[in-house]
Amino acid sequence: MTPTRVLIDRSGLDALIATLAAQGYRVLGPTLGRDAIVLGDVAGTDDLPVGWTDEQEAGHYRLRRRDDAALFGYVLGPHSFKRFLYPPRQRLWSVSRGSGPDLEVRAEPHDDRPLAFLGVRPCEIAAMRIQERVLTGGEFPDPSYADRYGRAFVVAVQCTEPGGTCFCASMRTGPRAGTDCDLALTELLGPDRHDLLVEVRTPRGEQIVAGLPAREATDADVATANEALARAEASMGRSLDTEGIVELLERNIESPAWGKVADRCLACANCTSVCPTCFCTTVEDTTDLTGQHAERWRRWDSCFNRDFSFIAGSLIRHSTRSRYRQWMTHKLSAWHRQFGTSGCVGCGRCITWCPVGIDITHEVDSIRNHERSASTFHTVGGRYR
Amino acid sequence: MSPVWYRVHRVRRETHDVVTLELTPPEGAPPCSPEPGQFNMLYVFGTGEVPISISSLPSDRGELVHTVRGVGAVTNKLIALQRGDVVGVRGPFGRPWPVGELRGRDVVVVTGGIGLAPLRPVLQHLLAHRKTFGHVSLLYGARTPYDLLYRNELLAWRDSREIDVEWTVDRSSGVWNGNVGVVTRLISRATFDPERVTAFVCGPEIMIKYAIEALRNRGMATSNCYVSMERNMKCAVGFCGHCQYGPTFMCKDGPVFRFDHIEPLFQIREL
Known part of the structure; x- marks a missing residue:
């Protein structure tokens, strides 16, 4: 044998x-x-x-x-x-x-x-x-x-x-x-x-x-x-603290951290095109010049694209803030609810190929830190924002 | 999943931009028996495909009824179809209105604009088994008197006295002596027992928001409110990703939701 x-x-x-x-x-x-x-x-x-x-x-x-x-x-x-x-x-x-x-x-x-x-x-x-x-x-x-x-x-x-x-x-x-x-x-x-x-x-x-x-x-x-x-x-180049991440992102859907990352994010969709799990697609229906032959094509799409959330003449997600939030909360949180697994495998491509170097691991930390400092602020009698 | 080719059997013009299409299945097609609140993907040759709710209970011959408002490229082609034209159909998809849970209960249906279309099969069902339910009200809002859908049916339903039918328009014109104002105002004076009523709500999100508020003010629990939501449904089979609404996919977890299940999502802008 x-x-x-x-x-x-x-x-x-x-x-x-x-x-x-x-x-x-x-x-x-x-x-x-x-x-x-x-x-x-x-x-x-x-x-x-x-x-x-x-x-x-x-x-x-x-x-x-x-x-x-x-x-x-x-x-x-x-x-x-x-x-x-x-x-x-x-x-x-x-x-x-x-x-x-x-x-x-x-x-x-x-x-x-x-x-x-x-x-x-x-x-x-x-x-x-x-x-x-x-x-x-x-x-x-x-x-x-x-x-x-x-x-x-x-x-x-x-x-x-x-x-x-x-x-x-x-x-x-x-x-x-x-x-x-x-x-x-x-x-x-x-x-x-x-x-x-x-x-x-x-x-x-x-x-x-x-x-x-x-x-x-x-x-x-x-x-x-x-x-x-x-x-x-x-000796990993990065680490991501996944402790309670599903609930963390659900709790912080209105975190000020989203606005901060949106100031840098170009909504270019590089991260989604290099991601090995991103599965969003659109369909294109076309005809040839004779009008006798039509085809349906499926192609990769991205939640960062403007038209992604288009319905009945308007967009749902106008802001880059809402699109980055959709991408990251889907990947790290909603994916668990939908498919019983994270949508992130830690390959790091979205970090490498982001033209402005946005780092998903840092953004999770940023959300944690905002939550922590907001709750500290509360306990010392302040009012947030 | 490729479409099945149905033929347009009848075109009924409802308003200047809304038509109701009756579609006949091809011979030997697998039967499409949709439940109230489900939708089909309708494909126009070479132009594209859109999700359209099914606006009638299934017939014995497997005919489909779709009421369509012309808004974009595909829907404008759909409302221009003639008898004998062909439409590609995939479906039915999505979770239906829970009509099975209505036995013995009051029912209040609140709709705005084209939102009446996915509730027409519910009303047909309620009327067909009228004695099984308590008090039934339909509250319907349109933009103008010229935008009212199913006008003859509305009058017939009202005249039958089987259900209460109230309608209102946002803007009056000409010789209108009916209600003027948003549909949610009708909720405060509708007849129902808040302890044993179920509400079905369909319309623009802003209408849903105020309808739920008005129903709550009447003492209703949101666990008895069902809403039909809308997002960009492209594939209808749960993996194009466009119709995601928080952790849900509109095409397979919706479009009908129990309101308290999505209430936390409903509060969030641009979700």
Whole structure:
């Protein structure tokens, strides 16, 4: 029987990619784009951003050369795997006026090729599960998400070097991968070694690993990986205090903190377009020039967009204050009421990609502090505002 | 979820910008048996789709009745449809008015403008089983006398003496000798027992606010008040996110809510 833990080297990872491709998967993973690591087709390890890392801070992202040949020596780029499971633009159906009186609706066919995701960070896996719950857990499940996610092969990479805006430890989504992946890799990189520890999590994963050039992993290898993960857990770039957060935000829906963040927020929707769980979409109905053929497209939308709350000739959420509040209270509070889970996985993308560097973890602190100082003010006999 | 193509069977012009469409299902279509207060998504070929409440009890032949006011691109196309035209229908969606809980109770229906449309099936139900209920009142406000919907039905309901029907207009014109003023003023003199009445309220949010206030002043508990709310419903199946109202999704948790369940949300501007 194949051991549940093996070691592979770079050629082993190439073999893994080749095996997945040979089994019919479209293999997608991190690649070097222009000034950012983006997700794309991966035919071998040469396509990975080998020897690169990403420097991330609030409103700041830069690629830097590493002094080693790490395969996964960076964290997250602006893309999440959401773009493949729940595409930014997707045709839902099309309809044509035929020669007869009837209209023929053509539903979109499902993709032929199943997807394999390589280098999936644990927070991303958590995001996929959250989206699965949102999109397929209700009375009207989305068939395309169910189909794509149901068939996807997930190769996780556990995080040994968290980024500057990471806070998965606070959201309990990382840096270790749970059971919602087929294989979990940990890169073991030292002066005299460069291996990947492969932990098998599913029978499907086991079957793939069986054909790879691999060595058995020793207890020492596993211990090395665990130490690295423990160090990562202790060195997150950010932390978010989630204690009582659902009620905190419900109590403080009129906090002055919303006005303060709105003074900086540009309502540009960057945060929602990089978020791996944001699921809001709109539909566009179009016709061609002949007027005989119509299509319905679904595309990502954002609660920061003006038209998002448009009804019967007017807007509900005029102010940036109300839109930022909608986004953050939904993500961290209402999501629990709706789906029994947080909508935040602590990936930190919204912090990195905010052009003015608004930090969701600081904004939660700000709401806590306002509440605290308001109640102190009350107890000393003052009146708030 | 793709639409089912219904055919316009009859167009009834209610006012200058409101029509009532009667739609016939295609042969072999799965039956659409909506409950009062639910809505359908109506699609106009190539133009778009809008949520429209269902304004009649289901018929045996599966016909649908929708009363539409022309406001935007899609609704203006809807009110221009002719007999024989085709409309895409998805639905029914949403939580209905709890008509099953009305047995033995007084009922007061408070509506403004097009808000009467989703309550018409409730009134049809109340009249069909009239003896099952206590006192029933319909209080209805329109902008002007020319904006009153279902005029013949209103008169017939009133003349039947089965229910109290009172209407009012915001602005009078010409030879109007009826009430002038907001609909919520009618609440103070409506006949009902505050201890055993249920209120159904539908109209603009500002009307709902003052209606609830007036009902409270009559000694009613808000746990007996139901309101139909409105947000931007795009997908109607709970995941486009547009119709969120605090932690609720209007399309699946609403549009009908027991007022005390949403009262904390109702107080918040721009929610």
